[in-house]
Amino acid sequence: MAAIVETKENLIDELLQTHYYKAGYEEIKNTYLTICKQVGLRLVSIDDGYSEIFAEKPHMTVLAKIIEQNPKESSIDFYISAEYLFGNKKKAFALLETIYKNLEKVYELKGLGLHK
Numbered sequence: 001m002a003a004i005v006e007t008k009e010n011l012i013d014e015l016l017q018t019h020y021y022k023a024g025y026e027e028i029k030n031t032y033l034t035i036c037k038q039v040g041l042r043l044v045s046i047d048d049g050y051s052e053i054f055a056e057k058p059h060m061t062v063l064a065k066i067i068e069q070n071p072k073e074s075s076i077d078f079y080i081s082a083e084y085l086f087g088n089k090k091k092a093f094a095l096l097e098t099i100y101k102n103l104e105k106v107y108e109l110k111g112l113g114l115h116k
Helices: 025-038 088-106
Strands: 003-006 019-021 042-047 052-057 060-070 073-082 109-112
Touching: 003 088, 019 088, 025 042, 025 052, 025 060, 025 073, 025 088, 060 088, 073 088
Parallel strands: none
Antiparallel strands: 003 073, 019 073, 019 109, 042 052, 052 060, 060 073
8 A cells, every 4th residue: 555645835744844945946956856866766757837747766656846936936845655565654754854855955945834
C-alpha cells in the first residue's frame, strides 16, 4: 500500500507546510532539478505551463509544484507517493527534509505557510 505525503499551506507539521523562498521560479526550478539528480530521482516531465515537475525513483514518485508569487518570491509544494515494504512515510519525510535543506543552502527561506 502506498503512503501519500503532501505539503500545503494550512498543515500543523512545519515540514509539511508550503515553503517560500526568496528566488524566482526559474532559480528554484533549476536548483530543484540539480537536487533531484543528487538524491537519485529520475526526471519524467517538466510542465512550465502548470509549474510542475514530475520525477521518480524505484518505489517513489514525486510531483513538485513551484509557484512564483512575485519575481523575488516562490513557493514549493510536493505530492509524494512511496511504496516500500516498510517505512513508506519515513522515507518520504526524509526525502522532503533533504530537498528543503539543499534549497536552504542556496536560497533564503522566507517562511512557511505564509498565505493561510
